[in-house]
Amino acid sequence: xxxxxxxxxxxxDYLYTAExxxxxxxxxxxxxxxxxxEEAYVIQDRLLEHRLSENNTKHVGVKLGLTSKAKxxxxxVDQAIYGYLHxxxxxxxxxxxxxxxxxxxxxxxxxxxxxxxxxxxxxITADDVIKATKYVAPAxxxxxxxxxxxxxxxxxxxADNCSSIRFVVGSKWISPESIDLGGIGMVMxxxxxxEQTGSSAAVLGHPAEAIxxxxxxxxxxxxxxxxxxxxxxxxxxxxxSFESGDSVVAQFDGLGSVSMFCK
Amino acid sequence: MSTKIExxxxxxxxxxxxxxxxxxxxxxxxxxxxEDAYYIQLEMVKQKLSEGRTIIGKKVxxxxxxxxxxLNVDEPDYGHLYDDMELKNExxxxxxxxxxxxxxxxxxxVLSEDLAGPNVTFLDVMMATKYVVPTIEIIDSRVADWxxxxxxxxxxxxxxxxxxxxxxxxxxxxxxLRTNSMVLYKNDELIATGAGAAALGHPAHAVAWLAxxxxxxxxxxxxxxxxxxxxxxxxxxxxxxxxxxxxxxxxGAVTVHFE
Numbered sequence: 001x002x003x004x005x006x007x008x009x010x011x012x013d014y015l016y017t018a019e020x021x022x023x024x025x026x027x028x029x030x031x032x033x034x035x036x037x038e039e040a041y042v043i044q045d046r047l048l049e050h051r052l053s054e055n056n057t058k059h060v061g062v063k064l065g066l067t068s069k070a071k072x073x074x075x076x077v078d079q080a081i082y083g084y085l086h087x088x089x090x091x092x093x094x095x096x097x098x099x100x101x102x103x104x105x106x107x108x109x110x111x112x113x114x115x116x117x118x119x120x121x122x123x124i125t126a127d128d129v130i131k132a133t134k135y136v137a138p139a140x141x142x143x144x145x146x147x148x149x150x151x152x153x154x155x156x157x158x159a160d161n162c163s164s165i166r167f168v169v170g171s172k173w174i175s176p177e178s179i180d181l182g183g184i185g186m187v188m189x190x191x192x193x194x195e196q197t198g199s200s201a202a203v204l205g206h207p208a209e210a211i212x213x214x215x216x217x218x219x220x221x222x223x224x225x226x227x228x229x230x231x232x233x234x235x236x237x238x239x240x241s242f243e244s245g246d247s248v249v250a251q252f253d254g255l256g257s258v259s260m261f262c263k
Numbered sequence: 264m265s266t267k268i269e270x271x272x273x274x275x276x277x278x279x280x281x282x283x284x285x286x287x288x289x290x291x292x293x294x295x296x297x298e299d300a301y302y303i304q305l306e307m308v309k310q311k312l313s314e315g316r317t318i319i320g321k322k323v324x325x326x327x328x329x330x331x332x333x334l335n336v337d338e339p340d341y342g343h344l345y346d347d348m349e350l351k352n353e354x355x356x357x358x359x360x361x362x363x364x365x366x367x368x369x370x371x372x373v374l375s376e377d378l379a380g381p382n383v384t385f386l387d388v389m390m391a392t393k394y395v396v397p398t399i400e401i402i403d404s405r406v407a408d409w410x411x412x413x414x415x416x417x418x419x420x421x422x423x424x425x426x427x428x429x430x431x432x433x434x435x436x437x438x439x440l441r442t443n444s445m446v447l448y449k450n451d452e453l454i455a456t457g458a459g460a461a462a463l464g465h466p467a468h469a470v471a472w473l474a475x476x477x478x479x480x481x482x483x484x485x486x487x488x489x490x491x492x493x494x495x496x497x498x499x500x501x502x503x504x505x506x507x508x509x510x511x512x513x514x515g516a517v518t519v520h521f522e
Contacts, residue, residue, distance in 0.1 A: 060384065060387075087382045088382075092464055093465075094463075174437050228390050230386055
């Protein structure tokens with residue numbers, strides 16, 4: 001059992017209950033402007049331990065955020081971020097995502113990597129990522145920052161598990177060797193209308209590069225990716241808002257499609 | 264309760280041997296719960312194993328919205344598959360070896376590792392799948408005239424009787440099991456069509472449901488077991504002389520003959 005500092009305990013409870021009650025809160029750095037990125041990742045770890053035990057769920061994977069140049073410029077940062085995915089965040093194409101459980105959700109299209117081997121170390125390359133990947137699949141990630149108006153600093157969003165809340169994985173899975181993952185076109189539509197288009201190149205040039213980056217980042221903190229993990233490699237376009245009654249589908253060149261509906 | 268469970272289990276096993284259907288348990292004993300029904304099924308497992316049978320897999324039933332509505336339930340059920348139930352592609356089956364058989368087409372899963380609940384997701388199932396195979400499940404009811412409620416079919420091993428396993432084994436690479444086609448033919452005539460999503464939204468999701476359900480009884484899914492995740496269309500009645508073929512497109516086809 002990890003012993004938490006008072007500050008960690010306060011922030012963990014604050015962010016956990018905000019998610020549980022689907023209630024937006026003022027950002028953590030308003031009260032603790034001195035928090036560093038390293039401290040934010042420690043808080044994220046503590047929050048995830050708390051969430052695993054409170055929700056009686058399990059770890060299933062990792063998600064990357066801020067993987068596009070545009071988003072990094074918008075946030076005034078020069079690095080991506082990562083958070084974790086739990087089993088109770090997995091939504092399906094055939095059951096609704098419940099709006100009442102969310103605050104102000106947005107959805108973004110991503111390529112999911114399903115790992116057949118562990119990945120760790122500071123010298124991991126995109127090729128290593130491809131070799132360790134058993135399947136890739138189309139995915140939609142629902143993000144739902146716990147912060148008021150979806151506004152935050154890098155430290156805030158890391159502490160908040162990078163706004164993770166739900167994800168949906170499509171049902172066609174293919175080997176990463178059988179497709180050029182660097183240039184997969186994507187069209188995302190809401191209720192039949194095209195909302196976003198993009199390409200997998202938006203994800204740090206190539207989604208496998210983004211995952212290699214995350215492995216290096218994780219190894220700095222003594223962690224890695226595990227066999228069986230699903231990794232959401234980063235958004236291929238801007239996220240779009242949705243609400244109750246909306247249906248979203250993302251179609252990927254060569255990878256099929258993935259959809260979700262909200263009720 | 265335990266003697267009653269043993270009695271009902273023996274009655275069902277006897278009905279299977281004599282091919283004389285029994286009156287529905289639910290009509291005779293309104294106190295029976297779904298959990299009791301699973302313990303009747305597990306008592307039958309005990310007796311089957313003592314007779315030298317081995318378990319080769321499990322089946323999920325009541326996975327379609329239509330079947331759940333018909334029995335007025337909102338979740339599937341499961342049963343055990345024994346070694347003497349397995350048949351090869353093109354097998355010939357005697358109709359009078361059963362009471363009132365029907366057939367269902369299913370995409371069978373074989374796992375490369377054990378899967379134990381809770382919290383098993385369809386992602387875990389996909390990652391643990393060694394291959395999928397085309398199958399026809401022959402269902403039968405040891406309850407006379409199929410007059411079953413949920414509790415009756417659960418006690419009766421999910422109304423399972425035989426499973427015909429096709430020859431083709433496919434990894435999940437490039438397959439889309441939600442949209443995977445299923446076309447059912449009786450004597451070369453198309454009689455039903457469906458797709459993978461008919462089984463609880465996704466066949467691998469049905470397998471995940473099973474892993475989590477079995478956890479309630481301290482059971483896990485085992486490596487190399489055959490898992491039937493649910494029918495992709497309504498069940499079809501068969502009689503002597505019929506040939507049934509289920510064609511699953513990229514997953515392959517399987518045929519069984521009745522005499």
